[in-house]
Amino acid sequence: MNNFLDWARDLSPLAAAAWLFGANLVSFAFALALGHLAAFFFAGQRVTQPPDPLEPKEIVYTAAGFVVNWLVTLVAWFLWQHGSVVIRRDTGWRAWLDVPILILVMDLAMYILHRVVHHPWLFPIHQLHHVYDRPRPLSLFVLHPLEVLGFGTLWLVVILLYPSSWLGLSIYLGINLGAGMIGHLGVEPFPGWWSRVPVLRQIGTSTFHAQHHQDVQHNFGFYTLIWDRLFGTLFPTYDIQFGRPLAVPPSEASPNP
16 A cells, blocks of 8 residues: 555646546446445335436536546645645554544534535525435435535545544545435435434434435434534434435425524
């Protein structure tokens, strides 16, 4: 891995851009393929109604978001190459500790940002994502480019302030993609007892995020339910309704946090 890091750091900007484009494309395709496989395999455990037919603008916004994400990773590479971002090379206990640190810090930061974009002044940007309240795996990527840039900038700030190991950072990025995909399956892959186990019930699920798509006043977290439970924004009957569809009258789905 040290050799790979040395090679990646010494790439020219053009070569780095090409390599990162390919890496992002592979990650995108892999997540989408696994998402569709999970949606098919757990089709009998739907937590939303089946999605509407795919619209061309979903593909357009996905492509635009992909480009923004790619540019964010290119900026991260540039900052790393010039020493502003530090990536440690250790693989011991501290490297593994990076994983929960990154998850909890990013989860809190994204919870706050998510609530901010639900403010009436900013919701028109975020509303695009909420148009698709019957999510399919692709819905994870259907975001306004400004929102993608906002979350990407948040990630850049975190890695600028916290020198993570390559191991911790890699595991975190894998969890980030997996958690996002699970949230937009439209089906619940976890068993019914999941929400009754003390530790597991704090982990974000498809039910959790599906409820947010149908009731925008609750469930703002990403990886965990910790901040929603702490700040009183968890859907009141989440545990009871886990794994079951939630019908919310349109009048209740307002952008107010």
